[in-house]
Amino acid sequence: MKDFPYTEKKDTRSGFGAGLHQLGQTNPNVVALCADLIGSLKMDAFVKDFPERFFQVGIAEANMMGLAAGLTIGGKIPFTGTFANFSTGRVYDQIRQSIAYSGKNVKICASHAGVTLGEDGATHQILEDVGMMKMLPHMCVINPCDFNQTKAATLAIADYEGPVYLRFGRPVVPNFTPADQKFEIGKAVMLNEGTDVSIFATGHLVWKAILAGHLLADKGINAEIINIHTIKPLDEEAVLTSVRKTRCVVTAEEHQMNGGLGDSIAQLLARVEPLPLEMVAVNDSFGESGTPDELMEKYGLNEQAIVAAVEKVMARRK
Amino acid sequence: MSVSPSPAAATPTRSVAELKQIASQVRRDIVRMVHAVNSGHPGGSLGCTDLLVALYFKVMKHHPEPFDMNGIGQDMFFLSNGHISPVFYSVLARSGYFPVSELATFRKLNSRLQGHPATHEHLPGVRVASGSLGQGLSVAIGAAQAKKLNNDDRRVFVLMGDGELEEGQVWEAAMYAPHHKVDNLIAVVDRNGQQIDGPTDKIGGLGDLRAKFEAFGWQVLEADGNQFETLLPALDEALSLLGQGKPVMLLMDTQMGYGVDFMMGSHKWHGVAPNDEQLEKALQQLIVEEKSDY
Numbered sequence: 194m195k196d197f198p199y200t201e202k203k204d205t206r207s208g209f210g211a212g213l214h215q216l217g218q219t220n221p222n223v224v225a226l227c228a229d230l231i232g233s234l235k236m237d238a239f240v241k242d243f244p245e246r247f248f249q250v251g252i253a254e255a256n257m258m259g260l261a262a263g264l265t266i267g268g269k270i271p272f273t274g275t276f277a278n279f280s281t282g283r284v285y286d287q288i289r290q291s292i293a294y295s296g297k298n299v300k301i302c303a304s305h306a307g308v309t310l311g312e313d314g315a316t317h318q319i320l321e322d323v324g325m326m327k328m329l330p331h332m333c334v335i336n337p338c339d340f341n342q343t344k345a346a347t348l349a350i351a352d353y354e355g356p357v358y359l360r361f362g363r364p365v366v367p368n369f370t371p372a373d374q375k376f377e378i379g380k381a382v383m384l385n386e387g388t389d390v391s392i393f394a395t396g397h398l399v400w401k402a403i404l405a406g407h408l409l410a411d412k413g414i415n416a417e418i419i420n421i422h423t424i425k426p427l428d429e430e431a432v433l434t435s436v437r438k439t440r441c442v443v444t445a446e447e448h449q450m451n452g453g454l455g456d457s458i459a460q461l462l463a464r465v466e467p468l469p470l471e472m473v474a475v476n477d478s479f480g481e482s483g484t485p486d487e488l489m490e491k492y493g494l495n496e497q498a499i500v501a502a503v504e505k506v507m508a509r510r511k
Numbered sequence: 512m513s514v515s516p517s518p519a520a521a522t523p524t525r526s527v528a529e530l531k532q533i534a535s536q537v538r539r540d541i542v543r544m545v546h547a548v549n550s551g552h553p554g555g556s557l558g559c560t561d562l563l564v565a566l567y568f569k570v571m572k573h574h575p576e577p578f579d580m581n582g583i584g585q586d587m588f589f590l591s592n593g594h595i596s597p598v599f600y601s602v603l604a605r606s607g608y609f610p611v612s613e614l615a616t617f618r619k620l621n622s623r624l625q626g627h628p629a630t631h632e633h634l635p636g637v638r639v640a641s642g643s644l645g646q647g648l649s650v651a652i653g654a655a656q657a658k659k660l661n662n663d664d665r666r667v668f669v670l671m672g673d674g675e676l677e678e679g680q681v682w683e684a685a686m687y688a689p690h691h692k693v694d695n696l697i698a699v700v701d702r703n704g705q706q707i708d709g710p711t712d713k714i715g716g717l718g719d720l721r722a723k724f725e726a727f728g729w730q731v732l733e734a735d736g737n738q739f740e741t742l743l744p745a746l747d748e749a750l751s752l753l754g755q756g757k758p759v760m761l762l763m764d765t766q767m768g769y770g771v772d773f774m775m776g777s778h779k780w781h782g783v784a785p786n787d788e789q790l791e792k793a794l795q796q797l798i799v800e801e802k803s804d805y
Binding site for chain 1: 580581582583587629630631638639640641642643645646647648649650651652653654655656657658660661663679680683684686687691
């Protein structure tokens, strides 16, 4: 099992803020909108240095999505910023009609996704956002794993023509991917080659999968670990190549089982390569208040849960 | 006098008599389109015909061909109440965005003329999908702000229904535009007083719209939207108020179904197509000197 050294822990939302600020310097068409959460989204630097390209919308997310659609008409590349909950469920029809169906080049940037939002509780801890967004035709859905990758993803989506949902979070997590990485939309990242099981993880669960990989190695299990930062379009070739080698699969994500990464991979396997699969995800439940670590443990989203899922799926393998 | 598509669609010198002829032809298109597929929304389409004819054939500077989605250097119009697509399609076709013959495909399979306007099939002249109500004002404001960023001094127009104002997003947008000094925008409300379930004052309680929009920081005008003699001066005045730090709202009184006597003023013709006999009766009332039905 490879080591993934890191020197600091950082929040993925700060990776977004850093990427957005860099885009302000490099791409004059990039504009940003925020619904009264500049600090939470780490958009301060962009607001300070590019005030003429920043639009404070106030607590009016439906209007924000429509404004963003309109700003594309004239060649702008709008990045909207608010919590994941208010970026999706609250404004689903606005995204569906004015952005997705209309094919507008809007980047919906969503922080505080999942239970790691913590103490604010279930009203804000959306676990259904990936499902809602991936169901929209031609919507690209990305959930990077750490600061560096979120920054790289933010830069990459500015050069992609079409609507994107970029999901990130609040807590600090190990920043272990390369600072100079090239982010390829729709391309899975091989982290550890293995032969016994394929673990496909996204977002904050990527680091948990690495921790699980070490625990599994101690048990003599050689896990293949792949970071699926782009849930849609899914890198089907990478998934199928891996599962044809390992013959069993675990998926891991901070999201409902329904509609998440596991659901996408299960669909692919059922159509093309039926193999045993276990999902590490929230099982038809809302979250609650607590610290991020407490919640990840209670809702079965940590390395121990991944190890248990691996042992279960390997026992099912024929 | 011809009302065929013209490459120079908007002609500032066009007379009221000419506009009336174009409006009659557009109304003929509307009733024929909805009759042909036995579906669609004739009432609001007939009521807003004069506004769209005034904008596309006299007021707006726009280039139908080739269509530029970004509309750089052009005035732009957004239809928020997308169900009145028949009038939008007829006016777009007759001002040169696509062949008039294509109106025959309205609401049919594989058509670019969807039941509600869409960009998905790349119909020239449409810049955003609409139909789910309440979204167009936000989009128009965004497009107006993009014009400012581009140092483009042309204007943005948006039309909403009055029933549509019951959607909350409209008021989010109504608060935003004056706060951000979006003063290159003219919003028009089709105040026909009707919605699907009956009169708007019985259903939604819109109240005093002038007072409401003024309180939100808009410059508000009112006009009869079915008489060019009042509508054109109102649009001129609206244009003259731009660039003063505030958006402009035109509350336009219309009659649903205007131009066809048995459709006028009743919500019953919101979303119902005429039968064969009603179509003939309607066409007899919509007189043009030189008919150019598709």
